Amino acid sequence: MAEKRNxxxxxxxxxxxxxxxxxxxxxxxxxxxxxxxISKRMHxxxxxxxxxxxxxxxxxxxxxxxxxxxxxVLHLHPSxxxxxxxxxxxxxxLERRPDPVDGRRAxxxxxxxxxxxxxxxxxxxxxxxxxxxxxxxxxxxxxxxxTLRILLEELERTS
Amino acid sequence: MAEKRNxxxxxxxxxxxxxxxxxxxxxxxxxxxxxxxISKRMHxxxxxxxxxxxxxxxxxxxxxxxxxxxxxVLHLHPSxxxxxxxxxxxxxxLERRPDPVDGRRAxxxxxxxxxxxxxxxxxxxxxxxxxxxxxxxxxxxxxxxxTLRILLEELERTS
DNA sequence: CCCATGTCAGTATCACTGAAATAA
DNA sequence: CTTATTTCAGTGGTACTGACATGG
Numbered sequence: 338m339a340e341k342r343n344x345x346x347x348x349x350x351x352x353x354x355x356x357x358x359x360x361x362x363x364x365x366x367x368x369x370x371x372x373x374x375i376s377k378r379m380h381x382x383x384x385x386x387x388x389x390x391x392x393x394x395x396x397x398x399x400x401x402x403x404x405x406x407x408x409x410v411l412h413l414h415p416s417x418x419x420x421x422x423x424x425x426x427x428x429x430x431l432e433r434r435p436d437p438v439d440g441r442r443a444x445x446x447x448x449x450x451x452x453x454x455x456x457x458x459x460x461x462x463x464x465x466x467x468x469x470x471x472x473x474x475x476x477x478x479x480x481x482x483x484t485l486r487i488l489l490e491e492l493e494r495t496s
Numbered sequence: 497m498a499e500k501r502n503x504x505x506x507x508x509x510x511x512x513x514x515x516x517x518x519x520x521x522x523x524x525x526x527x528x529x530x531x532x533x534i535s536k537r538m539h540x541x542x543x544x545x546x547x548x549x550x551x552x553x554x555x556x557x558x559x560x561x562x563x564x565x566x567x568x569v570l571h572l573h574p575s576x577x578x579x580x581x582x583x584x585x586x587x588x589x590l591e592r593r594p595d596p597v598d599g600r601r602a603x604x605x606x607x608x609x610x611x612x613x614x615x616x617x618x619x620x621x622x623x624x625x626x627x628x629x630x631x632x633x634x635x636x637x638x639x640x641x642x643t644l645r646i647l648l649e650e651l652e653r654t655s
Numbered sequence: 656c657c658c659a660t661g662t663c664a665g666t667a668t669c670a671c672t673g674a675a676a677t678a679a
Numbered sequence: 680c681t682t683a684t685t686t687c688a689g690t691g692g693t694a695c696t697g698a699c700a701t702g703g
Contacts, residue, residue, distance in 0.1 A: 440684095
């Protein structure tokens with residue numbers, strides 16, 4: 338069964354028949370899919386998904402964010418974030434307190450358990466990204482970041 | 497402690513407090529999320545999602561693929577592809593014929609309706625990618641493709 | 656008998672739309 | 680009253696694991 342591991346990738350994985358844009362699409366969706374895949378594995382092994390862990394990491398750096406601010410950082414719809422936060426609160430990873438200044442808002446903090454998740458590295462998406470960045474080197478990393486930002490901008494324009 | 501941290505709210509999107517890897521993660525998840533978002537909008541407006549359309553585009557170029565081959569091209573688990581194909585078949589976009597050579601296999605073809613979807617451009621993920629690639633230029637496109645491939649490899653190693 | 660191909664059932668997260676509740 | 684913030688209900692697609700049917 339390990340035999341089926343793309344015996345000849347050059348004919349399928351990078352098929353010359355697909356054309357530049359389509360090949361790029363294939364690659365992009367493969368990355369997207371792989372991120373979701375790892376996210377799924379993380380959930381089975383560690384108990385949190387990729388997006389959930391990103392929330393944890395960001396709150397570790399910026400405690401006391403409101404839900405709306407966090408949604409903006411993540412480019413997420415507020416109603417999507419609600420579900421993510423509910424799952425994290427259920428697992429007692431995150432604490433939601435009412436903002437004393439503005440009662441509509443919730444401000445967000447990690448619990449002690451949350452800080453332990455913040456410190457994890459093995460088996461996370463981040464771990465793979467870290468290796469990729471190391472392999473790319475510092476200048477390529479900056480270039481890639483600019484490229485991703487351009488891609489993101491143009492995707493956001495597709496409305 | 498009465499430190500006012502309400503610096504530019506716009507600096508949140510590119511916050512300097514996050515660090516290189518975490519910023520990269522944020523950007524990467526933003527791209528992933530935007531792809532899913534557009535996919536959702538496509539489904540509402542055109543009737544097919546992003547992954548479904550990628551299947552259509554690839555089958556348009558390579559008709560007669562088997563399900564297993566297609567799963568390999570897409571880096572998808574066969575059982576995931578089953579659902580995608582079922583939805584496309586239901587919409588009569590795709591036709592599944594038994595392989596005359598090997599009865600376990602199904603070989604896949606677009607219907608006439610499927611070929612119309614293959615020709616669409618407006619409002620698709622591809623359209624945004626195309627604009628981004630045009631903006632990047634040919635040499636940068638090649639660089640980005642290499643970078644994505646490295647990223648994909650390292651992500652796949654996160655098992 | 657054993658392996659390969661593919662489907663099916665069950666489970667969970669994400670991502671939206673649209674409406675509603677609450678507070679500024 | 681109007682606007683802002685967040686939650687809630689409902690819908691659908693993706694992605695797996697593990698079991699299974701069927702053909703080579």
